[in-house]
Amino acid sequence: MDYIKRISILLLATFIAVSGTTQSALADDYPNRPVTLVVASGAGGSTDTAARIMAINIQDHLGQPVIVVNKSGASGSIGIKFGLKADLDGYTLMEGMIGGHVLHPAMNASAGYTPEDYTPIAMTQMNPNVLVVSASSDYKTLDDLVSKIKSEPGALSFSHAGAGSIHFFGIHQLLKASGAGGDAAVAVPYKGGSKSMAGLLRGEVDFHQTNLVSAYDFIKTGEVRALAVTTKERLDDFPDVPTYTELGYPQVNIFGWRGVIGPKNLPKNIVDTWSKAVQETMDRKGWKKMVAAVGDIPRYMGPEEFKAHIEREFGTYRDLAMELDILVE
């Protein structure tokens, strides 16, 4: 009897001790061990690179190392679902990306998650998209291209990096805004952004919209012609390229972004710790230099602004997918 009692006291004491430590871990000294940042796309891609740049710079501000783990597949939904199921202790977070976090669930009704299921923490960077055609083509302006699309529906084709990618949605924004309709141009899928750019260079398709860094060299060497950019203002590097807004299509405003996202109901202290650390990291010279090198523009959004932005985007793209009948059930 005595012996059972002793064991139960011991167990109770252990339990109290253990629960005490987890409590304090949650409250005071977060983070007290390395944090895992899940990248839902393949190693070496632009999202992965962005995550690694963040991870190596932020550790001084968090006081703990950040380990990047890739879990790719199924348009990012494998890794994102893993991130959504993580414990709420803040030790497993995700590198947020427009493709997997917004566009994939917007287009796939059966994706199994929406922005409701995660906690946006901070946006870190964005990149403008640019519409390009082959330099040898007859399309000198956006109007030339749009009128051809409208006059001969189905005659022209564009390359994209897979259904649900930013390349895919960007062109659909244009097809809708111009009134041409979702079927007016043929969508040709490639594996990733650089291969869809190669498709245009090879003349397999007529037009392509991509992030600035993928098109930069080819615009400079004159192999492709840029017809419009998705930013509100013209770009410093290409002052001659008009914006969609100037050309009368303010609705075409898609831009890529990256940031940090956690699972649903992530405690506020963790969100605050991270958004503060992200803000500090973004002031670092090293971070700025690396982000500029990969062609992104630093853009901070705190938790509330980021959440509102994501919800607005999700609504817009879900509507777009339904209207153009590209929603996958």
Place this chain on the structure above:
Amino acid sequence: MIDLTILQQSLLLIFDWNIVIACLAGVIWGMFVGVTPGLTGIMAVVIALPMTFFMTPLTAIALLLGIYVTAIYGGSVTAIMIATPGTPNAAATVMDGYPLARQGRARQALEMALYASFTSGIVSTIGALVIFPIIAAIALDFGAPEVFAVVLFSITIVASVSGDSLLKGLVAASLGFIIAMVGQDPIHGSSRFTFGVHDFQAGMHILTLLVGLFTIPEIIMRGVEAFKSNKTIVIGEMGPRLKLKQYLKYWAIYLRSTVIGSMLGALPGLGGSPAAFLGYFSAQKFSKEPEKFGKGSLEGVAGAEAGNNAVCGPALVPMMSLGIPGDTTTAVLMGALVIHGLTPGPLLYESSPEFVYSVFLLLFVALVLLLIVGSLAIRLAKWVVRVPTQILFPVVLVLATYGTFAVRGTMIDVISMLGIGFLGFFMRIQKIPAAPFAIAFILAPIFENELRKSLIISRGSLEIFISSNISIAFLVLAVLSATATVVFRSRFKKFRLGS
């Protein structure tokens, strides 16, 4: 074709101890990763990537190239010693390397793999450097219909050497095609054959399939053998060294595999594993002793290893000249350069050709270091042959399971690997060859994707496949090769559909 003044400048650029030491570190790390099942070359490069953020661009690329080149070779060490491809590239090496090790000739197999890798690596890199602009231009000429024609031709080559029975080869290849269809539809993104299991959406990973197909049946066979025998089974010896004469004898194999590997390397999306298989099969096709293949042929090891290492140099060409990486590993290398503000592409080649050249020169440095470190690794491999089967293969099972899990961190891969393992064991009992299964699995997604993409581009017209000389040439080759297979088999081997 090479501008010698620029070459001289690039040579000066890489004459720096820091660069050589970084490259050596990469080679050692790449060797470690190569021999660890589950750590693929791409993961090795990615793990090292953040370290390179703070190096000079050339030091960074030296480190990463060292890993890239060595991990491809390192995978063959475990392929030969324990029938486990350390990386997907080494799968074709298992087929003859492992039987050689069982016969007590591990040393020859390992040395053959190393020297074949080195030879084809050097020759293909020289080729890439000399005809750099030509490869760059050709790489852009290969669109969807052209790549489709190449893949179709490759499939006919595989069919022509698929073991004793054409029917069994076709059964194996069909299985590979079916398994490759599991996952997301490449065009519409909808689920296929996932049976409602979300994790199946990512499809089966190539390493899952290869470990299941090659390693698990071997573990079962050795397990049965060990249970039957009361004695401890030990191979015990590494066997004799590879003689210079033996190495020189296979020059034609190195040359063929180098050409195959270089071509596949320069094309987007194909990579090392198909090159290894096609190198292997072409070696068998032209061999005087094709019946020895699969039972322990040095030619098989040479063909496979020369094939996969020939990919490295040419794969860098589309990346450095156009900014279009052919596979995921070159994409990471490109990422590393981009971080340093050196975005590979037409502008970089124009503004600093000496830098572009020096990247290729670093490949030579990496290959020489590979030769040194590889020779040391072969000495260490002798510990493996001293371990009795009863201890070795349970350890291999643990490694195979861990390795499969580590690639993507999902249990579904382990379950699939074991499932494929039992299928592979059944196939082995029925004498259905594993190689057509593996190569069909590797080529099927490319085959499907390029076929469907071509038809989307042409709005459904088949004319697109005969609209360029390149695709016409490869389609003609495919027809010839398929016809030759049927005629050859019926005339000399008595065409049989069963066995």
